[in-house]
Amino acid sequence: MSFKDSKLEDGNSLNSFQIQSSKQIGGESTISDYVNEKSSTKENSFVSFFKSFQIVNKNNISNVEVLTPEDNLKVYQVKLIALASCIGSGLFISSGSIIATAGALGSFLSYFIVGVLIFFIIQHLGEMTSQFPVRGNFLIYNSRFIDESWAFAMNWNYCLQWIVTIPLSLVSASLTIQYWNDDINAAAWVAIFWVVIVAINVFGVKGYGYGESVFSVIKAIAILGFIILAIVLVAGGGEQGYIGGKNWHPPFANGFKGVCNSLVNASFSFAGTELAAIAAAETSNPRKSLIKATKQIFWRILIFYMLAIILLCFLVPFNDPQLLGNSNSSASPFVIAIKNGGIKVLPSIFNALILIAVLSVANASVFATYKPLVALAEAGHGPKFLAYIDKRGRPIFAIIFALLFGLIGFICASKNQETVFAWLLAVSGLSCVFIWFSISLAQVRVNYAAKVQGIDIFKPYKAIGGDYGAYLSMMINVLILVAQFYVALWPVSGENFKVETFFEAYLAAPIVLVSYIGHKIWTRNWRLYIKAEDIDLVTGRNLLDVDVIKQEIYEEKEVWSQKSFWYKATRIWC
Known part of the structure; x- marks a missing residue:
């Protein structure tokens, strides 16, 4: 089935996953035949919902529902997710520890360095996803362009990163509740929040899309509102009077070591940004969605991270006793900044918004967990069995x-909760750094293999910076x-080296190393990497009709050239 032939009766095109699924399932019936059959068969919506969880019988296409464009993420959802x-x-919370450890300028440098990194990572991932379409699983690039054992290590590394983030986010949400009332057992709140996350994700990608869109709007409004308020407070609109730049002195709290310690915490703040590219692959037109998503990522880094952390450093001194790192308090530096300004009701309102933000991460973590599980x-x-899908295309067991x-x-609710969660954080701490490295490495390998094999690869989306980036x-x-x-060897606290402290800071690295070596031993595959001449640059690309895409790009340029200056000036940024 070609790109041009894969059309539904309403004019919408099936994406690559739908085409591929129809091939894998087999049978004499065509997709269009089944769509007609489906439209003529009506069931009670309640019964139909429960029947949709039936596992697919791959030998009979009548057991599979076609994934229509309504089951994909919408373009506006991808924009909001990005x-x-x-x-x-x-x-919202860990940034307090960064400010306390690194100081104002040290915090800014940490976020700036990781922000530059993330911008290029999304560019590389966008380029690869546009060339080799995959339905939400960029991890496959590791085994295809780098090495099978490295892919095994990265798959499990990414899975562990997000799977531990689910309970961490639920507990963080319960701790946020304690700002108002700490009499109720935190486990009760965990149970309530868990049920909410289950209710959202029972609808698969569709539930994730709608849930995360709402969460993203709330978070965007909250941060933009804080930025406006922060500017007013810095200028002297609060009880503290004019603040100016006094909290930027001294610029570093613990010198060079403080900045080094804050880089991983800053990376943790940016973790999950790559989900924008995963989400873009879930749309009916990944190329257009990727272009929009990468533009949104730029503003996300510039406004939501950089501007927010700069204003926080103006409002909250590094030695504020309420900051996480200076005490056992789990209060957000955003809430602390508002409280220090003498505003009475707003801290509670903003704490409620932080609660929603933390639940949003729990929701996104489920999505980011079952994707690598399927991979x-x-x-x-x-x-x-983790790859089995139900009648609506959901990997239900994952x-x-x-x-x-x-x-x-x-x-x-346990007495040892701090110890357990310290180790859960240790698992997820450095995981994203390895994943980001792997994405860039795969990008370089693809371009080098194309050069060696003499193949001129058509790139529907070109990464800014290319190989240099x-x-x-x-x-x-x-x-x-x-x-x-x-x-990890010489902690900021000045304590002597301890094995426990080292592994709490660097546990992800040994996990990756053991996974990589273990897979090499198990498979007896002693090849370090796939040779450039052996890299497969063909499979999967046949799902792209290059002529159609080139024509689409040409038409877009023609329409763009006819637009007014003011239209271009506004649309080029978003």
């Missing part, structure tokens, strides 16, 4: 597994790993 998805405890199963790196792992959040991002990732190793 704008504010996964902004949660990393920015593991399909690659033979995990139980095969979703259930991810949601069940969220029940670990009930350890918040990829090399820069890899270098930054290595520097973050070296910096974290340094503070």
